[in-house]
Amino acid sequence: MTKKILLSVFLLPAAMAFAQQYGGMWIPTELNEKEMKDLGMKISAKDIFNPQKPSIKDAVVQFNGGCTAEIISPKGLLLTNHHCGYDNIQDHSTVENDLLTNGFWAKNMGQELPNPGVTVDFIVDIKEVTNQILEGTDNLTESELSKKIAGNVETYKNSQKTEPYQTISVKSMYYGNKYYAYTIETYKDVRLVGAPPQSIGKFGSDTDNWVWPRHTGDFSMFRIYADKNNKPAEYSKDNVPYVPKHYLPVSIKDKNENDFTFVFGFPGRTTEYLPAIAVEKIMTEIDPARIAVRDVALKTLDEKMRVDNATRIKYSSKYASVANYWKKWIGEVEGLKKSNAVQKKSMYESSLITKNPEIKTTIDQLNRLYNDQAPYALNNAYYSEVVRNAETLTLANLYSNYISAVEAGKMNEKSLASFKSRLASFYKDYSAELDAKVTAKLLALYTNKTAPQFLPAGFEKYKNEAQNIQTIEEVSKSSVITGRSEVNGASLSQDIEKAFSDQDQLIKTIKNDPVYILFSSLKEAYMKTADPHYTSLQAKIDALQKKFMAQQMATDKDRKFFPDANSTLRVTYGKVKGSAPRDAVSYDYQTHLAGVIEKYIPGDYEFDVPKKLIDLYGKKDFGVYKDKTGDVPVAFTATNHTTGGNSGSPALDAYGNLVGLNFDRQWEGTMSDINYDPRFSRNIMVDTKYILFVIDKFADSKWLIDEMKIIK
Template structure:
């Protein structure tokens, strides 16, 4: 028994050591040795080879933000339901609500075009540091930026590319290296299929960032090309794109410690910050933002619980506010639990022991971060006040309108855009409820903010009860709340309101809420904005130096660049977790768990009757695993972030086994400090995806396109 336990411990230790820094690797520079040690069977060239077909030819950036992958020889694309959500919504009507009912084309003729949607292939990646940094040795500040930009322009002009290709040159390692990406963009992307939101968004707000998860977060599109298989604008004459490579789909059972890797376009990470920066995030800025949203969410929830109409009206806004609130709470807890600051300090001391000159850089960074801290804290409170008060958001829009009008910049196009933005806010705006939110968060702001940052008379806002009365009185005489009986009520008579812009601007300038917001914004710009920016310029220069020193000094560490929305590979193992004392999570959920959460009529946990019938009759076909149930989601130790939504999760042989869509709450600090004990990415199992397509949607014609690995 002891030998078994020791072996298990040794395996865990080896795995943890191999992944101690996580990794979002440029595909031409993957850590192939470690990947093979963890179980990868294919080569790095199989993943990315610019000279021939490889897995990179099946992975695209979807619509500028998410990732998607090609899963058939006819250009069939798989991405997340939440990545395709806007496009599904754009095809929905009251009579045919595709978000509620789902959509499945019966054949290619039934696939729906999506104007403006694009997918980007990366066909080549080259390091171009020498070209871009040529002649910059003695430059700094604006002169350095100008020279780099000139060099980038010169490099791009010197390259021979096709008319449908572009080149993007991106800095890595805080500007110590530069890489050029050759991009091919396809513009005819059609909607093929999507489950109803009751599958695709199952558990939407409550389960967001949470494990165990039971969400079928996928949708399907198809790339179309011209008759020569090249990119083209939408045309009925276009044909399905023939890819250089598409992903076979594995429906083999998963086991804990199976190797997996994720290939996609992660958005942004900051893994190489000094200890002082992480400490400020953990102890100051994250808690400040959490505190504002705490108050906003509690205030909204009080009314949503007793008023069904408000619950419906504010469901989407509540979810938006709660999204990063929950993420930041997990981030703070994870940074503390992983002892991130102390680990950073120990690492810095190790670097100093090898290279004493690094101490000067760290001391300078510490000084600059301490200088910036009060301004950063004020920025955190200010930005969250504006984001979480619809009243202030409206005041800000009208304040910008006044400035644009007086500068002669409000043409018909800009006015239409403003009307659309205002209409979007007003349709779900409860002036009385938002006045309460605003009054309460202003009290927090006034109490937590240093006096030197407060606008004149804002120290009077420290009393929440007084604020509630003040906001009520001010709201009654404010145009922007839409509560007046004036014929120019902006919420209901927008066209009439904007008919006489001169008079409108005169009236808006007298509006007490706009005056209040104006003082708020002016004070922020004068006391904080420029100071944060100036100090950040200094910090960025020091961070670039610190990054170079780390890479020069720590020869035992293989470095990867922070994520910046460029194509990356990350890898790990299928694994559950033990995030807290006496709490253990398995690595796999099943359809039975979907049914356990089922609440008839609930906006998060309702289910379509057909899925319930499939469960009751156990009509699972080839998609059940050894338990006799259909696997739904699973977790692994892949290092992912935003932008990885829709990324393929692949097995040791490069077969598709899952679709990345989220992270586990306890490990959301992975953007700053990856820890394999706590960090887990969450994926939809390919068995569940195929089960929904085949058994639920009866779209066997799509299954027949795919290569299924049994």
């Protein structure tokens, strides 16, 4: 088996070798059209992205600033992941009407639920603007360079004619060696149409997250609304369904191994061009620190969520968010080791040096800087994760920033209103009592893992976890920040307006608050002993990384380079493929409904299955959604190079038809953000057959199917 896998890697045809050896997240105006066609694509690059006439890009949107979604009907029907719509489903849920547990399906447009603040962004055009942005930047210092580039960006944006609902965003690529301008249209009336119960949409929950085989129906449905002229508008009952320039036909054809696929979406962040030393630090120091912090937080939350339904609802979205990257980092570390990423990077650097000896100086400087930065980077990882995951400290940090803004005269009415709105949202899903335990345990971890020179004076008293739980609970009880003590006659967690009625008194009280004092000592120590050194060294690393990137591109003429992901619109492509990630382990590319039933555990919060789905399976009532096996396909894997932000991205076939909905990656390949490896890197997609089966047979919402163009 091993020999066969290695042969398949090294005997790939040239076009496939580039796509598979390095992966690829390509700017849609700079597609490798020949390579894509060599792999099986039947449409043209212009069919994918064309600013002059309708193309597939007109059906792909960034969903609420983070995920991707796609339009699948002429009436603005939007498909994205269940986990991307999770917060909105949660917002409409109560203990009495729990849409997370029960699901939601509007039976007509009048029942669709508004979601204030949710937006979708269309990319209207992309232009390379490197010359305009880098004009006049030769021989500048780093601080002068940043200022000049920022000025050039503003000059360019101001020179462009846009509609009131359009914005221009200029993005750096290749570590500042190139720049691109994106024209964006934002729609602000987005309504919830349908979501399966989480026993389908989140089936397998945290146990199956990042894992294959997968049986999760990770989808939800929304609709874009516009004004009577089909233009963006704030929510209004008078708005009408948006009429798209293009929408995706939905294919329910069977999939076969080696079928061509491409994924179109907004990948968040990758770092494919780091030097070997950086990868080594991530693998051996940074990721393990992050994992350790989240491990403690998650275990503490899970204990409470399993026995208290109100806590489960309140913390479900946050828990999933914390667990997501915790598990990803675990897989990333294992994948970097398994793929020999550090050795692979070192060998590549050596090959570059033989072609261009000047690169050795750059590598030597990077090695020295990363080693100098290592203790500060480790403290940064621990500090950042502790403050992020101990919500009581997160609150203290918010109030610290608020007080600084007030004292600097930067807190105007608009800023204050925004701050209070953020606080209200935070307190709504915050349990001071529960988080006191999280904070206590994380302070113990931080104190034990942090070198003494980075700790506040006397902080050793927080080393004992059991003692901390009692101490922090007492601190929490007497704190106005936690909402368990009052200021101006009100609790901040219950009546923010009254608590803020006397701002001077509020600030005075917060400054004397025990949580604030605890956090301030922690922050002051970090800002004094670690942050300046970490930041200063990172600036030097960034400048050298820019040079290293330029040297790679100039030296390696045989390699086709794509820019790292940065939440801009990208295309990645590959083939439907199974995998063999470990010795004697081989995975098929497709899972089926039978696998859902096999995993079924009655009453379990991760693996329960709705009775109706069990009944449909028992009757084999699959309609047109079964495949050649006679079962309903649930999910499949392919070699598309994806990352966070690609959640909800359409997976398309050779003709541009929707065949799946991207929602995850295979755990053994999560290191693809840093080191794509064709042996292990697989993206995971919900099969369109399963999506339509759930909508039609399970939800009895055929009216939504009738909107779509189905390719049979």
